[in-house]
Amino acid sequence: MTFTTALRCRECGRQYPIEPLHVCEFCFGPLEVAYDYDAIKVKTSRESIRDGPHTIWRYDALLPVGRESAVDIGAGFTPLLRADRLAREFGLDNVWLKNDAVNPSYSFKDRVVSVAATKAREFGIDTLACSSTGNLAGAVAAHGAKAGMRALVFIPADLERGKIVSAAVYGATVVAVKGTYDEVQRLCSELADTHRWAFVNINMRVYYAEGSKTLGYEVAEQLGWRAPDHAIVPMASGAMITKIHQGFQEFARIGLIAGASTRMHGAQARGCSPIVKAAQAGQTHPKPEIPDTIAKSLAIGNPADGFYAVKVIKDSGGSGVMVEESEVADGIRLLAQTEGIFTETAGGVAVSALKHLVKAGAIGRGESVVVYITGNGFKTIEVVEPGIKPITIEANVESFEENVLATAGR
Numbered sequence: 001m002t003f004t005t006a007l008r009c010r011e012c013g014r015q016y017p018i019e020p021l022h023v024c025e026f027c028f029g030p031l032e033v034a035y036d037y038d039a040i041k042v043k044t045s046r047e048s049i050r051d052g053p054h055t056i057w058r059y060d061a062l063l064p065v066g067r068e069s070a071v072d073i074g075a076g077f078t079p080l081l082r083a084d085r086l087a088r089e090f091g092l093d094n095v096w097l098k099n100d101a102v103n104p105s106y107s108f109k110d111r112v113v114s115v116a117a118t119k120a121r122e123f124g125i126d127t128l129a130c131s132s133t134g135n136l137a138g139a140v141a142a143h144g145a146k147a148g149m150r151a152l153v154f155i156p157a158d159l160e161r162g163k164i165v166s167a168a169v170y171g172a173t174v175v176a177v178k179g180t181y182d183e184v185q186r187l188c189s190e191l192a193d194t195h196r197w198a199f200v201n202i203n204m205r206v207y208y209a210e211g212s213k214t215l216g217y218e219v220a221e222q223l224g225w226r227a228p229d230h231a232i233v234p235m236a237s238g239a240m241i242t243k244i245h246q247g248f249q250e251f252a253r254i255g256l257i258a259g260a261s262t263r264m265h266g267a268q269a270r271g272c273s274p275i276v277k278a279a280q281a282g283q284t285h286p287k288p289e290i291p292d293t294i295a296k297s298l299a300i301g302n303p304a305d306g307f308y309a310v311k312v313i314k315d316s317g318g319s320g321v322m323v324e325e326s327e328v329a330d331g332i333r334l335l336a337q338t339e340g341i342f343t344e345t346a347g348g349v350a351v352s353a354l355k356h357l358v359k360a361g362a363i364g365r366g367e368s369v370v371v372y373i374t375g376n377g378f379k380t381i382e383v384v385e386p387g388i389k390p391i392t393i394e395a396n397v398e399s400f401e402e403n404v405l406a407t408a409g410r
């Protein structure tokens with residue numbers, strides 16, 4: 001059971017049936033899912049959501065597929081944690097972490113792929129595919145396994161080993177393309193035109209993007225049914241930040257929260273930051289660039305939702321935040337050493353973005369801030385590995401005293 005009414009062009013408003021479509025035939029604008037919010041409002045309450053499963057499927061009234069047909073590996077309903085030690089570092093009182101590093105395939109991409117895979121199976125498509133900067137490949141592979149669908153994932157050849165292994169282990173065919181993500185994406189767009197495969201982030205993108213709204217719903221519910229004052233979100237294509245914002249707005253629209261005036265702050269690392277640069281320069285369209293960044297999960301030089309991400313940042317009173325390359329690993333270590341959470345490079349970008357926002361005076365001491373930790377550090381250990389070495393000793397007390405106590409202190 002769903003409350004979807006049509007697909008609708010985000011630019012000209014023309015409507016289409018709910019099919020594997022993604023661009024408007026008239027203006028080439030991207031399509032999005034339209035809902036009957038009046039009906040959702042009648043059928044949905046805080047109580048009905050509370051009684052739902054502890055996954056993204058508790059919010060299926062606001063998704064294009066129902067929980068009864070879900071390809072479900074347990075995505076979502078991840079912890080929202082108070083981060084008091086991190087907050088103290090920055091002189092803040094009210095910092096929260098949305099820890100999506102603990103999703104089933106260890107990134108927020110399980111949310112979007114659950115929705116896209118479910119819809120693909122409903123359409124009768126038997127192959128799940130994607131172009132990926134790493135985490136999407138793992139999520140597609142895992143959901144393909146669960147759904148009994150063939151999984152075919154395309155990645156840039158220079159990806160971190162952890163990301164390659166954690167896609168291949170689920171039985172997916174992993175294709176390493178000699179090129180940047182944007183070149184991988186172009187190849188996949190051509191393949192999507194000639195094969196009846198569900199590329200989750202291309203021909204299924206309309207459905208895929210909806211999954212990220214749950215990152216807004218969950219945070220609002222977990223904060224006690226209110227939206228935060230600030231959200232800090234790492235950006236690649238820019239889809240997630242726009243959909244988190246939409247999630248807050250929808251909750252307000254159907255009366256589950258009193259209002260949604262969250263300032264949306266989007267973060268990227270300097271080596272690939274087209275959305276941040278456009279937001280900072282007051283331009284509407286990001287200028288494509290060739291990525292050269294340690295934050296490979298965010299390395300999209302020509303972001304599909306860049307225009308909408310810039311708009312959400314501007315309209316919400318947020319900002320684009322540029323993080324230096326060296327600050328990515330700093331952010332990972334700071335989060336690990338203050339809050340006990342090991343995130344990947346995207347999370348390092350988000351944590352260091354908080355530092356920049358505080359320095360710029362953008363966040364008031366008592367205001368609530370949610371930092372989105374979207375991926376897991378075990379997939380990118382090479383980023384923090386240099387210089388890490390255990391102290392090796394003989395198996396006796398003398399050696400311990402001599403080598404450990406003498407150097408590391410009592």
Ligand SMILES: *Cc1c(COP(=O)(O)O)cnc(C)c1O
Nearest residue numbers: 135236237238239240346374375
């Ligand atoms: C893909 C990804 C992002 C960016 O998501 P977009 O919707 O493409 O902006 C952020 N963090 C992690 C860990 C990712 O894998």
Ligand SMILES: [Zn+2]
Nearest residue numbers: 009012024027
């Ligand atoms: Zn159109």
